[in-house]
Amino acid sequence: MQNTVAKVAVVGSGISGSVCAATLARNGISVTLFDSARGPGGRMSQRREISEDGRELLFDHGAPYFTVTNPDVLSVVTEWESRGLVAEWKSNFRSFDCFTNKFVNTEHQERESKKYVGVPGMNSICKALCHEPGVDSKFNMGIGKFEWLEHENLWSLIGLDGQHLGHFKGVVASDKNIASPRFTAITGQPPPLDLSLAPELVKLHDIPIYPCFALMLAFNEPLSLVPAKGLSFTNSKVLSRAHCESSKPGRSSTSERWVLHSTTEYAKDVIGQSGLEKPSKETLSKVGNEMLQEFLSTGLSIPQPFFMKAHRWGSAFPATSIAKEEKCVWSEKKKLAICGDFCLSPNVEGAILSGLAAASKLKGLISTL
Structure with a gap:
C-alpha cells in the first residue's frame, strides 16, 4: 500500500x-483510522472486568444486539455471518410491567426481526474491519x-497532545460531538x-x-425465575431494558451475566446533578445501587450479584437524524464525510x-484522490 496515492x-x-x-x-483506498479509545467498537464495545475472586467477566455494555431490515445492510451482515463474526441470538424476549410486576404479552413479539450479535463479542465486527488489509488503525x-x-x-x-x-x-x-459545544464541556478544549x-x-x-447508564451484573446462579433472556420494562x-449476556452465542456461561440499561429520564436527572464531566466513583456506585434495586423489586426472586459496575454513555443515542436522504454529511469540495x-x-x-x-x-x- 506504500505506493497508493489515495489516502x-x-x-x-x-x-x-x-x-x-x-x-x-x-476499493483500493489507503486508510488510516484513529480512535481515542484503547480498542475498536464505540458503543459496540465489549467490557472486560475481573471480579474480586479473579474471574474474568465480559459484557456487551453498549449495543446488546442489532436487527436488519435494509437489503444493503443484510448483504453486509450475511457476509459477516459467513466469516463467523456475527450470529443470530435466538433467545426469547419479553416485556415486563413494573407497575403490576407482571409480564405483558404483546402480539408483535413472534414477528420480530432476527437479532444479531457479534461473536464472541459485539466488538468482534469492528475488530475485524479495523484490521482489513489497507486499514492502518491507531488507537x-x-x-x-x-x-x-x-x-x-x-x-x-493534529492530535489532542499537539x-x-x-x-x-x-x-x-x-x-x-466533533463540532459540538458538548466536546468543550467534556474535555475543556x-x-x-x-x-x-x-x-x-x-x-x-x-x-x-x-x-443512558448501563449496569453490568454477574450472578453465581442462573436467574431461573426470569422466563426470558431479554426484557423491556x-x-x-x-x-428501560435488560439482557442476559451469557445466553448469547459464543459467550462463556461459567457465570450468569446481565446488563441493565437505564431510562433516558433517569440518566438526564443524574447528569443534571453531577455534570457532563466523567462521573465519580460515588456517582456510579449510587446509580448502580438504584438500578439494581429496581431490578430486585420486580419480584422475580433475583439474588444479589457477586459483581456490579455501572457505566455512563453520555451521548448514547441521537435524538434527531440530520441527513436522512444523503445518509451522511458530505462536503465534496473538502472531501469530508461525517457519518x-x-x-x-x-x-x-x-x-x-x-x-x-x-x-x-x-x-x-477515487480518480481524483
Missing part, C-alpha cells in the same frame, strides 16, 4: 467508522484539530472541527442526544448504512 483518515472505530474504513480499503490517539490546508487541498490532523498525525486527501469522521470550513457542516452544531422510571447513526437512524443498522454512504462518496472520487 483517507477515518476518525472513530465504532461500527459506522469501521464499516467505512473497511469498504474504502477494499489511544484522539484528534484535537482538523486543519484544512487550502493551497495544498489537503487535511492536516502531535502532527499526517496529511490526508480525504477525511471521514463518525463522532457526533475547543471542538476539533470548525463548522465554518464547509456550509454543509452547520447540521453538526450541538446535535441533541439521549444519555414499562412503567419504570429507572430501567454515524445520528445521520440516519439511532441504531446499529443506521450507523452501518451511514458508513457505507460515506465510503461511497469518497469511492466516487
Whole structure:
C-alpha cells in the first residue's frame, strides 16, 4: 500500500467508522483510522472486568444486539455471518410491567426481526474491519484539530497532545460531538472541527442526544425465575431494558451475566446533578445501587450479584437524524464525510448504512484522490 496515492483518515472505530474504513480499503483506498479509545467498537464495545475472586467477566455494555431490515445492510451482515463474526441470538424476549410486576404479552413479539450479535463479542465486527488489509488503525490517539490546508487541498490532523498525525486527501469522521459545544464541556478544549470550513457542516452544531447508564451484573446462579433472556420494562422510571449476556452465542456461561440499561429520564436527572464531566466513583456506585434495586423489586426472586459496575454513555443515542436522504454529511469540495447513526437512524443498522454512504462518496472520487 506504500505506493497508493489515495489516502483517507477515518476518525472513530465504532461500527459506522469501521464499516467505512473497511469498504474504502477494499476499493483500493489507503486508510488510516484513529480512535481515542484503547480498542475498536464505540458503543459496540465489549467490557472486560475481573471480579474480586479473579474471574474474568465480559459484557456487551453498549449495543446488546442489532436487527436488519435494509437489503444493503443484510448483504453486509450475511457476509459477516459467513466469516463467523456475527450470529443470530435466538433467545426469547419479553416485556415486563413494573407497575403490576407482571409480564405483558404483546402480539408483535413472534414477528420480530432476527437479532444479531457479534461473536464472541459485539466488538468482534469492528475488530475485524479495523484490521482489513489497507486499514492502518491507531488507537489511544484522539484528534484535537482538523486543519484544512487550502493551497495544498489537503487535511492536516493534529492530535489532542499537539502531535502532527499526517496529511490526508480525504477525511471521514463518525463522532457526533466533533463540532459540538458538548466536546468543550467534556474535555475543556475547543471542538476539533470548525463548522465554518464547509456550509454543509452547520447540521453538526450541538446535535441533541439521549444519555443512558448501563449496569453490568454477574450472578453465581442462573436467574431461573426470569422466563426470558431479554426484557423491556414499562412503567419504570429507572430501567428501560435488560439482557442476559451469557445466553448469547459464543459467550462463556461459567457465570450468569446481565446488563441493565437505564431510562433516558433517569440518566438526564443524574447528569443534571453531577455534570457532563466523567462521573465519580460515588456517582456510579449510587446509580448502580438504584438500578439494581429496581431490578430486585420486580419480584422475580433475583439474588444479589457477586459483581456490579455501572457505566455512563453520555451521548448514547441521537435524538434527531440530520441527513436522512444523503445518509451522511458530505462536503465534496473538502472531501469530508461525517457519518454515524445520528445521520440516519439511532441504531446499529443506521450507523452501518451511514458508513457505507460515506465510503461511497469518497469511492466516487477515487480518480481524483
